[in-house]
Amino acid sequence: MIQITDLSKCCGCTACAAACPVSCITMQADTEGFLYPRVDTEKCINCGLCEKVCPVLHAKETPTAEEEPKGAMVRSKDPKILRRSTSGGFFYPLCKYVCRQGGVVYGVSMDEAFVVSHSRSVKTSDCIRFLGSKYVQSRVDGIFRQVKEDLADGRIVCFSGTPCQVHGLVRYLGKPYDNLILVDLVCHGVCSAKLWKKYRDYMQKKHHSVLREAHFRSKKYGYNNSTMHLQFDNGDYYGTNRIDPFLKTFFSHIALRPSCYDCQFKTVKRVSDFTIFDGWNAGEKIGNHDDMGYTNVIVQSQKAQKILGELEPDLEIYSSELRFMIPKSGGMTMNSARVHPRRAEFQALLEEKGFGAAVDKYLRITQMDHVIEKAKLALRDSRTFRKIAKKKREITRRK
Ligand SMILES: Cc1cc2nc3c(=O)[nH]c(=O)nc-3n(C[C@H](O)[C@H](O)[C@H](O)COP(=O)(O)OP(=O)(O)OC[C@H]3O[C@@H](n4cnc5c(N)ncnc54)[C@H](O)[C@@H]3O)c2cc1C
Ligand code: SF4
Ligand code: SF4
Ligand code: SF4
Structure with missing residues (x-):
């Protein structure tokens, strides 16, 4: 039976809970708010299935498609979808x-x-809620079993998630399905639902208002300025990753799930059909500088190659070599986030004194940060800035 003694060895994918024939595994949150399986030992029949499906225990054994992965940079042709997406x-x-x-x-x-x-959707318009990255680990309770039922009914099923969730689903299913399309991400890591709640409470208090909507990666200041957008009753808040305390927490690696610092799913070749990630420099290569973003896609299987062709009416597609899309160092495709040296102290203060105190002490966002950000954003729209940016692009192209 599965027993978590080292937190870094469980990514919380729920495959074990889904596979348990007597449903004696429940996912329980630890003090940081991350979910881990807990076995009711009274009910356990020691069948060993939970260990068999665990993607962390068997990360390197799960078969992938035989094809060499290929690269593409893509963009939705619908401006509304492009704006809404990450x-x-x-x-x-x-x-x-x-x-x-x-x-x-x-x-x-x-x-x-x-x-x-x-969640599950059968209507295109309903799928709009899936757009945009949410930098919080999603709840997957009951979903793997639902996926299996849909597949058994012969329906085409598309599942998207973090690499560990996709890998967990593949192991839970235990066999390939022609009617299954898997999409995973290049994944930096995830924060817990508890941290996300603490941030929201902190921001509501600070803004003396009730939060109505949140977007983790607004394009208000362009694709290259990752910006949190919060819609309060009394107005809108936009904070780039230099000054927004949640984005700063996320990108500083101070509160990621322990398994994210030793992620077992960091590779180019995956068990998925498509791997999607930020096309930070795609605009440069394509020659479009509108700063609205491109998605880098690793096409992992023949199935994916065929489907990508069918998306052409809705997508601009530029084929690209993977070596141009993935940095030489391997970036987040190949490497885990480095653990922040003050992670433990941050978590302790978070628990004791709350979100504001922990961020103030360990991630300090200064007045200077606000000044720099204001100046940068003001300049962004000015003629001088556009001229400098154009010059920089010309130099880069010459190189
Ligand atoms: C937690 C997380 C970490 C990421 N880290 C990196 C990174 O380090 N480097 C990088 O290049 N890209 C990273 N990405 C991917 C990037 O943010 C974009 O999702 C990707 O570029 C695809 O953009 P898109 O516009 O095509 O997707 P969209 O059209 O915006 O669709 C978003 C997709 O992401 C899925 N998704 C949203 N939130 C989550 C979540 N919490 N867990 C699982 N799936 C989710 C949705 O189901 C949907 O499939 C990360 C995404 C997430 C969610
Ligand atoms: S050993 Fe079998 S019965 Fe026991 S927790 Fe694992 S899957 Fe469930
Ligand atoms: S199957 Fe997933 S949730 Fe269960 S122990 Fe393994 S990694 Fe953790
Ligand atoms: S970094 Fe790895 S372990 Fe963490 S959420 Fe992403 S895929 Fe899962």
């Missing part, structure tokens, strides 16, 4: 393709209570 809006055209054929899409959405979870 990068180039790859996912919505795929949802449309699946729903049009009577298929089912599983993606990550956030409800009115700001709970981030996987």
Whole structure:
């Protein structure tokens, strides 16, 4: 039976809970708010299935498609979808393709209570809620079993999630399905639902208002300025990753799930069909500088190659070599986030004194940060800045 003694060895994918024939595994949150399996030993029949399906225990054994992965940079042709998506809006055209054929899409959405979870959709328009990255680990309770039922019914199923969730699903299913399309991400790591709640409470207090909507990666200041957008009753807040305390927490690696610092799913070749990630320099290569974003796609299988072709009416597609898309160092495709040296102290203060105190002490956002950010954003729209940016691009192109 599965027993978590080292937290870094469990990514919380729920495959074990889904596989347990006597349903004696429940996912329980630890003090940091991350979910881990807990076995009711009274009910356990020692069948060993939970260990067999665990993707962390068997990360290197799970078969992948035989084809060499290929690269593409893509962008949605619909400006509304592009604006709403994090990068180039790859996912919505795929949802449309699946729903049009009577298929089912599983993606990550956030409800009115700001709970981030996987949910199921059969209508294209309903899939709009899946767009945009949510930098919080999604709840997957019950989803793997639902996916299996849909597959058994012969429906086309598209499942998107973090690499560990996709890998967990593959191991839980235990065999390949022609009617299954898997989409994973290049994944930096995830924060807990508890941290996300603490941030929201802190921001509501600070803004003396009630939060109505949240977007982790607004394009208000362009794709290259990752910006949190919060819609309060009394107005809108926009904070870039230099000054927004949640984004700063996320990108500083101070509060990621322990398994994210030793992620077992960091590789180019994956068990998925598509791997999607930020196309930070795609605009340069394509020669479009509107700063609205492109999605880098690793096409992992023949199935994916065929589907990508069918998305052409809705997607601009530029084929590209992987070596141009993935940095030489391997970036987040190949490497885990480095643990922040003050992670333990941050968590302790977070628990004791709250979000504001922990961020003030360990991630300090200064007045100077605000000044720099204001100046940068003001300059962004000015003629001088555009001239400097153009010059920089010309130099880069010459290189
Ligand atoms: C937690 C997380 C970490 C990431 N880290 C990196 C990184 O380090 N480097 C990088 O290049 N890209 C990273 N990405 C991917 C990047 O943010 C974009 O999702 C990607 O570029 C695709 O953009 P898109 O416009 O095509 O997708 P969209 O059209 O915006 O669709 C978003 C897709 O992401 C899925 N999704 C949203 N939130 C979650 C979640 N919490 N868990 C699982 N799936 C989710 C949705 O189901 C949907 O499929 C990360 C994404 C997430 C969610
Ligand atoms: S050993 Fe079998 S019965 Fe026991 S927890 Fe694991 S899957 Fe469930
Ligand atoms: S990684 Fe997934 S399958 Fe393995 S123990 Fe954790 S939740 Fe269970
Ligand atoms: S970094 Fe690895 S372990 Fe963490 S959420 Fe992403 S895929 Fe899972």
